[in-house]
Amino acid sequence: MNQVSKNLALWLVLGLIFLLLFNIFSKQHGREPEIVFSEFLAAVERGGVSEVTIQGHSIQGKYQNGERFRTFAPNDPDLVKTLREKKIKIAAKPEDES
Template sequence: VSNFSRNIALWVIIALLVLALFNLFQGPGTQGSATTLAYSQFISEVESGQVRDVTIQGNTISGHYTGGTPFNSYAPNDPDMVRKLNQHGVTISAAPDEEGTPTLFAILLNWFPMLLLIGVWIFFMRQMQSGGGKAMGFGKSKARLLTERQGNVTFGDVAGIDEAKEELEEIVEFLKDPQKF
């Protein structure tokens, strides 16, 4: 696999992530072509018979005129609104309140498993590049073989070290009488 194809794959993954984040923030409730009405104007449109149907979601009212054009309005707590809509033959549907825009923490919490998998994947890709093509090369032993010249320590080498002498005396004493210890 060439370096060029790895770069292309990385850019494709980044583009997909950006697209997914864009769709996450876009949300299902975006209506670009709907006109926004004041509540008083909405009530007068209902009373004049120009409203076909409405969907009440919390305090938000969305609906269509008899011609099919969409509109949005914001309703105060008006207990007579549903009665007025029924009197004028408007089809009413209700929907639960939308939860607010997710916080950054909630987004990160939802994306954490995916980000963790991407991080592990990047880690293994880097290991494959540096480890001579072996995916599990990070556990290679770095032990070296000691030759006679490098590993030959004699009593003459440690003769001036008092701690080494005391440790050897303790070992000899232990070998003579292990019951003491």
């Protein structure tokens, strides 16, 4: 293998490693912290939640201060009613959508 091919291969490997590391760290940084469902309900009751997106049993939301969170809900038939009473913006997505 000549010198040009070695240099090209080295830069290609370094570039791929850089892209891999960037991808790993960017996904971790953007992930919302997971809270327990009872903590979510307490925040809803005290008026600390501004909006939620419900997708199956998964709930992602935003507190009044702008921080984001996620949680998982059991079958709670009164959840949407409670969210509406507290005037929380509600969005829903199909369960199989990514």
